[in-house]
Amino acid sequence: MRSPARLTTMAMLVAGAFALASLERVLPNPFPMIRLGLGNIMTLVAFGTLGVSGGVWVTAGRVGLVALLWGGLFSPATVLSAAGGAASLLVMVPLLLTGRFSFYGISMGGAYAHILGQLAVATLLYVRSAGLMALLPFMGAAAIATGILNAWVAGKLLARYPGGSGSRV
Amino acid sequence: MMTDTAPGPALGEPRLSLPLCILLTAVLALTGCGEPRPYKETRFMMGTLVEVSVYAPEKAAVQAVSRAFDRMAQLERVAHAGHEDSPLARLRRGEAVVLEGDLARILEAGMAVARASSGAFDPAMGELVDLWGLSMDRPRRPSDGEIGEALARKAGLALPSGACCPGGAPVWMDLGGVAKGYAVDMAVELLVDAGVASGVVNAGGDLRTFGRRPGRGIWKIGIQDPDSPQELAGVLQVGQLSVATSGDYQRYFEEDGVRYHHILDPATGYPARSGLRSVTVLAPDCVTADALATAVFVLGAEKGMKLLEGWPGAEGVLIKEDGTVLLTGGIGDGIRFERAGKGIRDQG
Amino acid sequence: MMEVKTRPRITDGALLVLLAVFTAVSPRLLPAGAVGDRVLVQAGGKEWGVPLLEDGRREVPGPLGPAVLVVESGSARLQNAPCPLKICERMGPIRRAGEVIVCLPNRIVVKVPGREVVDAVTR
Structure with missing residues (x-):
């Protein structure tokens, strides 16, 4: 249903995701290989408030905006972020649809799929060597941790959102 | 679907620590098994x-390997002319010397190859090696006159025969190369006697395998690509065997735009130019493999192949300047050789 | 509309275990000779690791004087000013498991750890 309220919520979440993703780019990062993936918080909130399609749109909107304003349309950074976004949706949507996972499971699965997608595309397009996978122990552990962190934040946000289902659990 | 309304535990409550315990156990279990890993130790010695x-229980391995290194260190002292009272230093002063033990066996192995190769391998190259500054990392291009004089002196001396050297004329031996091969042989002998089941001793590319490699049974030995130090030109699959390589890419220097490498032709006193870039010899013992590799490099492809074909138990992989690879007849039969494209290390 | 739980459930725990185990075993799924994420440096009787993920220059002590280990776009090489033939400079850059730079006169070894393609290299 395309109610104005729904559209407003979505716009807000996309804007929030973009702001968080931008913040992450601006903040100094001691470990360039690890991203917190804060933008995914808004995708989780969208899943909670708007359902599956909401989460998909918020992710797509975030990737698109970041590409337009930060990266250039076909720069490696954009391609990698799109690959990560697509891979995380491919995992998060089925996890959501089973109804058996909370934000925590969905968020961890999404974060893990994100790095796997990025490593796979980076290996195929840019580095052409299976060696990037040497980073997996490092990045995988980080993905699990950031996935849990993001789920926690998303849960807190959803509890404050008046129409959020999280508040009714 | 959404009937499960029992509140789950919050993060950090006992329930999540159970998976963590399972995880720790899984990690411990997984690191305990898998492919066997050898115990490795490296030391700078013999130049x-x-x-x-070695593949052995850690405690036994540490002891045996340390004794193997001690044995090689002892051989390094024996085969060097550095010490004033050493037999090689006395030979150089023209004294009569009786060669015994290790030194006699090193010389014997070298002389066998010297005879078979009509002097393409020559243990008495000490003065020329010194002249080119190759042993001391102070390379220089000697004048043609200096080389001529050194060659004449070398031609005039009676090479030691058997265990006994007559004295009179000074004999300036350079056994560095073959002594390295011999040290590898002795280290392997010691490890086997110590009960180590299998392993590899590799002295800068002169190596010897022993026993069955755990896991795949055979040993994979890479041959360095002469054109790029981190690539392999091919991979040998061998059982128990010694392998040694002589190549023009290992040590060289450039002066006035000319490139001089470290393998001197005993006939000319200059770096050998035989059309080969690298010669890898496989033989039962490393001292022979080492001397043969040098001899074949100096002889060139045609004569070198003949020398190898005639030597019992020896095989070779020769890489010519144009990149062609020549194999002796016995390769493919017990010993396998796979030629590598660039980037072989990317393949499993 | 679908409801999503915000509190962890036992299925989330199961997924966590699955991902953690996969992360832990992932190094074993790598092919031999894969690109490494660090090098081991041996010099002056000590051994230490240097990550390949960040560019940088570090001094490595040697009996002839300090050499410089340069890490650049995921690979390492040695700049060895005091070393006469500079063989070690020609041996780099290295990035894959088993690749090694050896400086004989200055007694420095730099190696990428990991599963190697061959048992030994003849050179």
Whole structure:
């Protein structure tokens, strides 16, 4: 249903995701290989408030905006972020649809799929060597941790959102 | 679907620590098994980096490997002319010397190859090696006159025969190369006697395997690509065997735009130019493999192949300047050789 | 509309275990000779690791004087000013498991750890 309220919520979440993703780019990062993936918080909130399609749109909107304003349309950074976004949706949507996972499971699965997608595309397009996978122990552990962190934040946000289902659990 | 309304535990409550315990157990279990890993130790000695890797329980391995290194260190002292009272130093002063033990066996192995190769391998190259500054990392291009004089002196001396050297004329031996091969042989002998089941002793590319490699049974030995130090030109699959390589890419220097490498032709006193870039010899013992590799490099492809074909138990992989690879007849039969494209290390 | 739980459930725990185990075993799924994420440096009787993920220059002590280990776009090489033939400079850059730079006169070894393609290299 395309109610104005729904559209407003979505716009807000996309804007929030973009702001968080931008913040992450601006903040100094001691470990360039690890991203917190804060933008995914808004995708989780969208899943909670708007359902599956909401989460998909918020992710797509975030990737698109970041590409337009930060990266250039076909720069490696954009391609990698799109690959990560697509891979995380491919995992998060089925996890959501089973109804058996909370934000925590969905968020961890999404974060893990994100790095796997990025490593796979980076290996195929840019580095052409299976060696990037040497980073997996490092990045995988980080993905699990950031996935849990993001789920926690998303849960807190959803509890404050008046129409959020999280508040009714 | 959404009937499960029992509140789950919050993060950090006992329930999540159970998975963590399972995870820790899984990690511990997984690191305990898998492919066997050798115990490895490396040391700088004999002018190169020596690596001993053995498959044995750690405690036994540490002891045996340390004794193997001690034995090689002792051989390094024996085969060097550095010490004033050493037999090689006395030979150089023209004294009569009786060669015994290790030194006699090193010389004997070298002389066998010297005779078979009509002097393409020559243990008495000491003065020329010194002249080119190759042993001391102070390379220089000697004048043609200096080389001529050194060659004449070398031609005039009676090479030691058997265990006994007559004295009179000074004999300036350079046994560095073959002594390295012999040290590898002795280290392997010691490891086997110590009960180590299998392993490899590799002295800067002169190596010897022993026993069955755990896991795949055979040993994979890479041959360095002469054109790029981190690539392999091919991979040998061998059982128990010694392998040594002589190549023009290992040590060289450039002066006035000319490139001089470290393998001198005993006939001319200059770096050998035989059309080969690298010669890898496989033989039962490393001292022979070492001397043969040098001899074949100096002889060139045609005569070199003949020398190898005639030597019992020896095989070779020769890489010519144009990149062609020549194999002796016995390769493919017990010993396998796979030629590598660039980037072979990317393949499993 | 679908409801999503915000509190962890036992299925989330199961997924966590699955991902953690996969992360832990992932190094074993790598092919031999894969690109490494660090090098081991041996010099002056000590051994230490240097990550390949960040560019940088570090001094490595040697009996002839300090050499410089340069890490650049995921690979390492040695700049060895005091070393006469500079063989070690020609041996780099290295990035894959088993690749090694050896400086004989200055007694420095730099190696990428990991599963190697061959048992030994003849050179």
